[in-house]
Amino acid sequence: MAEVSDAEDPDNVSAQHFIECELCCKTVSLHCTICKSDLCGQCVGIHINSMATQEHNIVSYRRRAFTPQLPLCSIHESEKCDLFCSKCNVPICVTCITLQHKAHPATKLEVQCNFKKKQIEDECKHLENDLCKNIMESIAHLQKNLEEVRKIYDKAQDAVFQKGTEWHKKVDKIVQEFSQQVTDMRNRDIALLEKRIEEIKGLLKALNVHRERVNKLTTTMKLKDVLDYELRDLKCMQFYRPYLSMPSYDLSEQQMKFMSMAFGSLRSNIPQHLKVFSSDIENLRNICSRVVLCQSIETHLDTICSLAPPIKSTVWVNAEEKTINLVDSGKVIKRIEAKSGTRPINLAMTRQENKNMDICASDPNKNQVVVTDKDGLLRWRYNGNLEKGKFKSFSPSFIAADSHSNLLVMDTDNDCVHLLDMNGIFITFITHPKIQGIGAMSMDTNDKLWIANYKGGQINVFKYLQ
Secondary structure (H helix, E strand, O other), X not given: OOOOOOOOOHHHOOHHHOOEOOOOOOEOOEEEOOOOEEEOHHHHHHHHHHOOOOOOOEEXXXXXXXXXXXXXXXXXXXXXXXXXXXXXXXXXXXXXHHOOOOOOOEEEHHHHHHHHHHHHHHHHHHHHHHHHHHHHHHHHHHHHHHHHHHHHHHHHHHHHHHHHHHOOHHHHHHHHHHHHHXXXXXXXXXXXXXXXXXXXXXXXXXXXXXXXXHHHHOOOOOHHHHHHOOOOOOOOOOOOOXXXXXXXXXXXXXXXXXXXXXXXXXXXXXXXXXXXXXXXHHHHHHHHOOOEEEEEEEOOOOEOOEEOOOEOOEEEEEOOOOEEEEEEOOEEEEEEEOOOOOOOOOOOOOOOOOOOOOEEEEEOOOOEEEEEOOXXXXXXXXXXXXXXXXXXXXXXXXXXXXXXXXXXXXEOOOOEEEEEOOOOOEEEEEOOOOOOOEEEEEEOOOOOEEEEEOEOOEEEEEEOOO
């Protein structure tokens, strides 16, 4: 079946990319907002009768994105919430208003969501007009500093050799040693600046992704997504460009007591200056990544070793046995015995590929992730970002890629996931109390992260970019 995004319309799609009914091959004309199913007019009755025990809401396919999706009541599961309790700050149904929330002030849920959409819109404007702009200016400022640092170190290197030629041959050893000091310090400072610039660029990219996602909430009809969104106080958040004092090289004219002391000195405070705005970078990470538990699924399997990429509510699961299981909403609906008679090691879906076509491999023996291009040429290595000091070890295992070409690496030593951009720049750690004893990891088509506990058979589904 051909696939399109929610924004696409069957009348505007090319003949090579038309949308088919999920039950036949005819063109889609209707949509069930409850089941998320695309249907033709003749198959609506079949769809409703096949799931007669659950509620359905059939709308025109063109109007599917404009139909408010009311959340189910957490207390009265058969009813939907169209009211909002101002006292308890939760959505409620008509039964709630006469029982648990009796005499509480209530408003229409759509009115409350429209108010919150305005707040989200203001936050999005601040992200675009202030915070992202400040970050871009900081990147430009650091890049300018980088060029100045290169020139200063080049001059320092020239001065070292010029001074060395004036000295007797006996000081050649000291000249070479001091030259190496300049080279090492230069390489260190430039590498620090380059890495920090690339790191901030990666964060800016993730922040723009976050801004786009937030912006979609201002027009979404999925009211629960709007209510679930946690507002941030961004007006007090700024990203200040760092002040860097340039490296300096002093030529000492004092009488020599020790040859190495008389040759000169080299100083740089760039590493210390870069530490000053580390808190700003951490704030950006907190904006770009806020982990939310969307769903917990009990499979009742003893162990889970691997997950195939989920499709809607179904996922293929490999356990510590000679079968693979198709799980739908926690129930095993299909079981396949391995023809080899041995336990399957891993699962994969052929239609899920990394967008930038890189080859990504985890090497737990060397504690690193290795990424090559499609021709096998090394692009980059990732060693766990241990210099940040959060963890002392790194044990990579499962790898997944999302729709933005970000790479997610499972770290079994620390019960977390490392989020990297396509160039291996660290963005943030994905952590949550439910991420414990990791057994497997996968990614669905909505960029939700599925993580299975090895013992107990529980699968937890997370949003990690908001």
